[in-house]
Amino acid sequence: MKLTLKIWRQKNAKAKGSMQTYNISDVSPDMSFLEMLDVLNDSLIEKGEEPVEFDHDCREGICGTCSLQINGEPHGPDRGITTCQLHMRKFKDGDTIVIEPFRAAAFPVIKDLVVDRNSFDRIQQAGGYISVNTSGNTQDANSLPIPKEDADMAFYAATCIGCGACVAACKNASAMLFTSAKVSQMALLPQGKIEASERVLAMVDQMDKEGFGNCTNTGACEIECPKGISLENIARMNREYLKASVK
Template identity: 70%
Template sequence: MNLTLKIWRQKDAKSKGGFETFKVEDVSPDTSFLEMLDILNNDLIHEGKEPIVFDHDCREGICGMCSLHINGFAHGPDTEITTCQLHMRKFKDGDTITIEPWRSSAFPVIKDLAVDRSAFDKILQAGGFVSVNTGGVPDANSIPIPKKDADESMDAAACIGCGACVATCKNGSAMLFVAARVSSLAKLPQGKVEGARRAKAMVAKMDELGFGSCTNTQACESQCPKLISISHIARLNREFLKAKFRD
């Protein structure tokens, strides 16, 4: 496959940035998208040019590091995948592919296609945990949890924190991410105890960091590689409002 790539280049967070056009030739349809970028970077290095900076790590869809906006879609034109799971067979020979970094005030561009997603870490630090006293580890089966609740909690816990929800939301809202974290703990007896404090603290941090509010477009859900449902957002709203009205 021969492709034209329009890639966002930006020297650093303060620079303006703009698109640069590159050509890649003889790319196998079985190549992953990130491997295709590796090939391009290899060529650029051989030509003495600066390679394109992009985030990646595990390359098996579980770390949440890869974060590219490809032809108008977070993680590219496919569903239930991260960018590293996207393959070139999803494109046609001769295609022009536009690659952009996540766009959100809370995710500033560090360089080229890499953005700073530490805002998610700050939200987690605010309340995305269960406080436990140190001591012996209790037996796993000593706290009975209904299968339905355990399943729902696990579905929410599948969130890898990639930020596709924020990247795809027209409001730059992090509600799906926060909701997944709040919901996964709220459905378990261990997490329920601190449910009110957690919801209030995480939403307050989310607002402070400049994320937008949720207008229920469901765009986040459609682009989430782990198919996290917006029903978790309903639970977050419930937890938060209950906590605030009790105060």
């Protein structure tokens, strides 16, 4: 396959970036998208040019490191996967592919396609945990039965990989899906209910401080989420927050 790539290049956080065009051949349809970028980078290095910086790590769709807005969609045109799981067979010979970093005020660009997503960490730090110590001297795990349905729902909320696709896809760059997934996980479990009010208030407060946009309920986040995190979580957070605010 031969492809034309239009890639955002930006030297560092302060520099002004621009789109650059690269041509690449010898792309196999069995390659993953990131392997295609590896090939591009190796050729750039051999030509004495600077390779394109992009975030990636586990390359199996679970660490949430890879990002990229590919042809206008986070993680590209396929559904239910991350960029590292996107394969070139989804593209056609001769295609032009536009590759940009995730864009949000709360995700400043560090270099090329790499963005800083620590705002997500700070939201978690504000209250995304259950305040138990780590002594292990807690009660026996089975002394607290949890309805399977609740445990499963909490699990599905907890499968969020924190990649930021929800923010990237949202026309408002809102972090509601991310924040609500964590709030939901904890709110659904009896262990987490105890400090549910403080948690939701603190996490939303931090989310606002980070400069994310508001939720317009367009549903783009749910569709682009590689893990299919449900909008139900956003509603649950709305509910939890309302409860906590009127208390």
